[in-house]
Amino acid sequence: MIRQRATPDSAILAGFESLGDNCELAAVQRLHGVEPLDLFRWSSTSVEMLVDALDHDLEGLDDPAMLSLDITPALPGRDREHVLRHRRFSNYSHTFARADKVDSKIILEREVKRLTLLRRKFLFDVGRGRRTYVFRTTGATDAQADQLLSALRRRAPTNRLLVVRQASAAAPAGQVFARNDGWLDGRLTHLAPEDDGFLADVDGWRELLHTAHTLIASHGRPYRNTASATDRDPALSTSQAA
Amino acid sequence: MTLRREVVGSTIAIVRNELGAPELALGLDTEAREIEGWDSVAMVSVILAVEARYGFEFDAAEMDRMASISDFVERILLHLERGTP
Numbered sequence: 001m002i003r004q005r006a007t008p009d010s011a012i013l014a015g016f017e018s019l020g021d022n023c024e025l026a027a028v029q030r031l032h033g034v035e036p037l038d039l040f041r042w043s044s045t046s047v048e049m050l051v052d053a054l055d056h057d058l059e060g061l062d063d064p065a066m067l068s069l070d071i072t073p074a075l076p077g078r079d080r081e082h083v084l085r086h087r088r089f090s091n092y093s094h095t096f097a098r099a100d101k102v103d104s105k106i107i108l109e110r111e112v113k114r115l116t117l118l119r120r121k122f123l124f125d126v127g128r129g130r131r132t133y134v135f136r137t138t139g140a141t142d143a144q145a146d147q148l149l150s151a152l153r154r155r156a157p158t159n160r161l162l163v164v165r166q167a168s169a170a171a172p173a174g175q176v177f178a179r180n181d182g183w184l185d186g187r188l189t190h191l192a193p194e195d196d197g198f199l200a201d202v203d204g205w206r207e208l209l210h211t212a213h214t215l216i217a218s219h220g221r222p223y224r225n226t227a228s229a230t231d232r233d234p235a236l237s238t239s240q241a242a
Numbered sequence: 243m244t245l246r247r248e249v250v251g252s253t254i255a256i257v258r259n260e261l262g263a264p265e266l267a268l269g270l271d272t273e274a275r276e277i278e279g280w281d282s283v284a285m286v287s288v289i290l291a292v293e294a295r296y297g298f299e300f301d302a303a304e305m306d307r308m309a310s311i312s313d314f315v316e317r318i319l320l321h322l323e324r325g326t327p
Contacts, residue, residue, distance in 0.1 A: 096283055
């Protein structure tokens, strides 16, 4: 375990809640001593799964009949870990329990209780509409980002969404754009591998979240700019360097 | 023993138990992030153990505000004084 130390960035990083699709943001938060009680922080997710979960009050997420444990493969330098499989939503979560040290029955009982508590908290938070949710993705389209934001805003119209994807020539790293359809479009030089969020571009994430935080603070919420027909409104774009 | 002392003692005992560290040096002012081995998994375990010990549930906003042993103690005392389930 890592002894955690607060940094000047901790408060800003704590203001964002991960929705997946892997544990990359969670890893960046942990490296800054930020340990929020966020349901999907250590989970693999997809837009389809999240929309389904949001529209159905996350029913079944903590149902023991829908949960089982797998063990990660033996890899050099890595402990084998119990990984929680959610059959209802077809996704996985870290448990951080070593397979050779902790009995699976104990872990499964713990995970059911943990999910019950985190589900309760997630539904409360998403219903209040005060969070900025972050979805990191290599494959989600703009249309899927729209779908995810819509699902979040069906819970509360003031929920915000930052979608983090790999930079491109048209969308450079470090910039965050407020899309006309209401979500924030952030780009990183590179994304971590799907199976190891700790290989994240930590500096890039920190800068991106600072930029998003600045954008949110300066424009209030929710993001909705219907004045322009263009895909992106330059007036609402910003970057750390700007 | 006063209620406060009992709550302080039981909270510290719960944290030690959930972290599997019976000798861990803890005091009222100990911040969660200063504790070796502390993470969100540990935090959830401690919250669940406190809820089971005292028979109430923290609300989501309370969970976000608990950053130290003292925070836990004050919230527990508040619930006990209110008698909230």
